[in-house]
Amino acid sequence: MKSTISERVSSVDERLRLLEKIPTAIFDDSQTASLAVAQEIAETIRNKAKKGEPCVLGLATGSTPVKVYEELVRLHREEELSFQNVVTFNLDEYFPIEPDSLQSYVRFMHEHLFDHINIPKDQIHIPDGTLDEEKVEQYCQQYEKKIKSAGGIDIQILGIGKTGHIGFNEPGSRKDSKTRLITLDKVTRTDAASSFFGEEYVPRRAITMGVGTILKAKRIFLMAWGEGKAPIIREAVEGEITETVPATYLQEHPNAAVILDEAAAEQLTRFKTPWLLSKCDWDDILIRKAVVWLCRKLDKPVLKLTDEDYNEHGMADLITKKGPAYNINIKIFNELQHTITGWPGGKPKEDDKYRPERAEPFPKRCLIFSPHPDDDVISMGGTLIRLVDHGHDVHVAYQTSGNIAVFDDEAVRFADFVTDYADIFGMKDEKADALLNKINDFLKQKNPGEVDSPEIKTIKGLIRKGEAKAAGRYCGVPDENMHFMNLPFYETGRVKKKPLGQEDIDLTVELLREIKPHQVYVAGDLSDPHGTHRVCLKAVFEALEVCKEDKWIEDCFVWMYRGAWQEWDVNEIEMAVPLSPIELKRKRRAIFKHQSQKDRPLFPGTDTREFWQRSEDRNRETAKIYDDLGLAEYEAIEGFVRYHT
The missing domain is CATH 3.40.50.10320 (LmbE-like)
Structure with missing residues (x-):
């Protein structure tokens, strides 16, 4: 029986998937997509257990896989999914970092998954961010050997960074790279800055599985959610294989799939410009999208588009069904014009037939x-x-x-103001002084990312x-x-x-x-x-x-x-x-x-x-x-x- 992911991939017309070099499954939202990934993982775990074999999972951190882990926890609690036969290897970890740090991937994995399932502790493997640097290389070699001795990774979960990195394999990573200590790209560190409450606190290095290590996995799921990931997803799925976008290496994997919500998929050709791939069902929304695209591509205003412009850019069937160009142009021009209003609450006592907001009631709440x-x-x-x-x-x-x-210093400045104000106007309050001292004492000992008092x-x-x-x-x-x-x-x-x-x-x-x-x-x-x-x-x-x-x-x-x-x-x-x-x-x-x-x-x-x-x-x-x-x-x-x- 086909998995939901496979069904999603195969249900799309091949012509629309023409430019996609990795099988890509698109779901309505990240919740539905995550459930599909979790179900396939659970099925693999159960099938392996029936054979008396371990199921080896390569796991990722960050916000992307959280819902997958939530579903796996639910399956364990409500449907008795056992993790006794599961062996895990995490992709990466910051270096250096303590395992109990708020940003540690050790902590992340335990909070989101390991503390809620019955996986034996000795079957959990996460890169060690506390090692002395001179021991890291040997440790990485041992990490590779442990993956191999476990039988290799059955399913590898990946997210994708804005630079196209998988794991912490930044642009420039070789296809045959193995587990190693690497220096993080500036974009990656900037993205991580919010978690560390400032870019200056983000570690500059990390231990990561290599691209070669990842590509040895039997099955790979690269997941991405939201509009922010759409541009890099298009590069990864439709672009040429290049070391500047390490995710493109997945195009050569025989059993990889990209799992997206609709927002992350919006830049793929089948969504952005489907008329370049196949005939379309031309509804009003698609016509408007296509006409605006054509105008911007040709640097022409709507009313100057010609039949030839449409014919030469994949829209011949639009002209045939809805043309000539003059009629389409007038229709879209009017639609765009009718969106413009200086009266966002509606213009009272005016004809609102072509306005986006109603004239009445006025005024509005x-x-x-x-x-x-x-x-x-x-x-x-x-x-x-x-x-x-x-x-x-x-x-x-x-x-x-x-x-x-x-910022912390802003809090001190305002607390200081209250204390000085009370002093100047004769409202000196020992409680206010004690509060200011308490705040200052806390901040002097506060670690980056630590929860405020x-x-x-x-x-x-x-x-x-x-x-x-x-x-x-x-x-x-x-x-x-x-x-x-x-x-x-x-x-x-x-x-x-x-x-x-x-x-x-x-x-x-x-x-x-x-x-x-x-x-x-x-x-x-x-x-x-x-x-x-x-x-x-x-x-x-x-x-x-x-x-x-x-x-x-x-x-x-x-x-x-x-x-x-x-x-x-x-x-x-x-x-x-x-x-x-x-x-x-x-x-x-x-x-x-x-x-x-x-x-x-x-x-x-x-x-x-x-x-x-x-x-x-x-x-x-x-x-x-x-x-x-x-x-x-x-x-x-x-x-x-x-x-x-």
């Missing part, structure tokens, strides 16, 4: 969900200001405290709250319309968060039912590297599902914004809000109110620009694309996609 305390102004600050200026009842819900994104977490949360209130007031949002939810899933004091819980959903439902909004704005910026946006979006969607029978929801539009980490493609945008130069400056000033995130945010990601620069560049780029397509020229545009409940 608008609820903007902001995952972090600055996402509202970074991602849709211009629209927020416009909604307030137009007289709508605007509420902002700050879903998390954002307290882990504040409750007092410091509170101060950092108050800093972010004060900044959010300052930005909200600048935008014209009344104090009583700013809601600080402090969703419990976030409050771990660590980059790693708890799963979304019922309390998070209940708090969101409570706020929705209190406000009964006509508009809800949510962050659809799922490339957020820490996953907070994704969890916050899920909280809102699940809360809306709870409220689906409420009368108010019948008259509620849900708009998804982006901007902090990525932008919507123009062909996706359903509401485009143009900003003038003055409005863009107002948005920038609102972002500047978040002083703790200015100049050098604690978690910048790999983009070296400040958040306000990223936001402005993206908004200007969106406006430029509209201009290039032949629409009106604007300074900047914020884009939105409507979510249908």
Whole structure:
């Protein structure tokens, strides 16, 4: 019987898979994909056990395989999957690092898998980050021998880094490389900086299985989730084999598969430009996508495209079915034009037939969900200001405290201020002095990445709250319309968060039912590297599902914004809000109110620009694309996609 993964691969028309050099299975979401991988692992474990043989697994760390491990734990607890015959070898480990460190892969594996299953301890192998350096080479040789003596790896799980690395095999790694000590690429260290609370604390080296070691595995699953991985996945799956993208070596493996969610697959040719591979079922969404692509490829506005342009770029059947070009061009031009509105809350007493938002009711109650305390102004600050200026009842819900994104010295500075303030105005308080001393004593002994004390977490949360209130007031949002939810899933004091819980959903439902909004704005910026946006979006969607029978929801539009980490493609945008130069400056000033995130945010990601620069560049780029397509020229545009409940 075919596995779910094999069925996914084979169910796709071969013509659409023409450019894919590794079998690729695409699932609706990472949860479904992870279950499929876990089921195949479980089946292999059971089959090996029936034969009295060990099952050797090569395991990875990071956020990608977490749901696979969760399912394996569930299968152990609920379906009696035994790991007595399982031998594991982990891909890599930082060097040097202590096994109980928060960032240690030893700790990760025990927290996510080993402490919850019945695997014998002597069958677990993870590279040792505590070795003396002169012993590492011999240790790596022994690691190779242990894999070989175990019978070789039956299933190897891999993630993929933005440089295309597998394990810690950075660009330049040889195909025949073996387990060794390597120096980490700067991009890899920058990606890891959030876990270590600063790039300066990320180890510069790691012990990793080699590419050659990985390629000896009998079965390989490379998994990737989210839009952020889409560009490197296209290189790995469709590109030429090159040592600059080590994942491309998997193209030569006889039994490798790439497992993706839809977001990670979006840059593959079968999704991005399927008309280049095969005839298509031309619905309105695909036509618009294809026309925008053709305009950008040829650097032509929509209304200048010709029949020849379509015919010469894989769209002859579109012209045959929907043509001539003139008709298609007019249709798409009008669609794009109708997305543009200076009235994001709807223009009262006007015909709204071709507008993205309804004219009535006016004014509207608008609820903007902001995952972090600055996402509202970074991602849709211009629209927020416009909604307030137009007289709508605007509420902002700050879903998390954002307290882990504040530098320690900022917390000390604010605690110091309170103490000095009390002293100057004759309100000297021994408790305040004791608190400041306690904070200073803790920080002097604090290790990088260590969880803050409750007092410091509170101060950092108050800093972010004060900044959010300052930005909200600048935008014209009344104090009583700013809601600080402090969703419990976030409050771990660590980059790693708890799963979304019922309390998070209940708090969101409570706020929705209190406000009964006509508009809800949510962050659809799922490339957020820490996953907070994704969890916050899920909280809102699940809360809306709870409220689906409420009368108010019948008259509620849900708009998804982006901007902090990525932008919507123009062909996706359903509401485009143009900003003038003055409005863009107002948005920038609102972002500047978040002083703790200015100049050098604690978690910048790999983009070296400040958040306000990223936001402005993206908004200007969106406006430029509209201009290039032949629409009106604007300074900047914020884009939105409507979510249908």
